Amino acid sequence: MQFSDLMAAGAFVSETPVKKQVTWKHEVDGKEVEHTFDIFVRKQSFGAIEVIYGNETDRSKMSKYIAHSICDEKGKAVIPYDKALQLDPELGTLFVKAVNEVNGLGKADAKN
Numbered sequence: 001m002q003f004s005d006l007m008a009a010g011a012f013v014s015e016t017p018v019k020k021q022v023t024w025k026h027e028v029d030g031k032e033v034e035h036t037f038d039i040f041v042r043k044q045s046f047g048a049i050e051v052i053y054g055n056e057t058d059r060s061k062m063s064k065y066i067a068h069s070i071c072d073e074k075g076k077a078v079i080p081y082d083k084a085l086q087l088d089p090e091l092g093t094l095f096v097k098a099v100n101e102v103n104g105l106g107k108a109d110a111k112n
Contacts, residue, residue, distance in 0.1 A: 013045045017071050020098040024091045039095065041102045042071045049103065060085055062096055069099040 006012070017040035024035045044052065052065050063084035070079050079087075087095070 013043045015042070015075055017042050017073055017075050018102045019073070020102065022091075022094045022098055024088070024094060026088060026090055039098060040071050040073050040075075041099050042069050042075055043102050044069060044099075062092065063087075065099060066092060066095050069102075070095055 019038055019040055021036060021038050024037075025032060027033070048068065052068055053061055059081075063081055066084040066087070067077060067079055067081040071077050084092070
């Protein structure tokens with residue numbers, strides 16, 4: 001195996017964000033409401049995931065994962081870490097699920 005073989009095989013992560021649709025259900029004033037919207041997710045490289053899931057003890061790994069992954073269609077981050085810490089837990093879980101799917105870590109097939 002040569003480096004050029006890996007390049008030709010698509011072994012390296014594309015920088016093109018992947019569009020995912022999420023549906024968030026939550027209560028407002030005692031009534032369940034539902035919001036469906038599209039998000040864009042940057043696929044993370046092996047090294048980036050290793051850094052994100054590093055041994056830091058003073059930072060939320062999942063909030064860091066979201067902040068590094070959720071982006072606009074041009075790949076620009078849209079949720080700063082300090083705001084990711086404040087996400088509704090159900091919405092944060094949906095974001096993590098979408099990021100995991102894009103990165104081949106979820107049940108759905110990952111897309112480049």
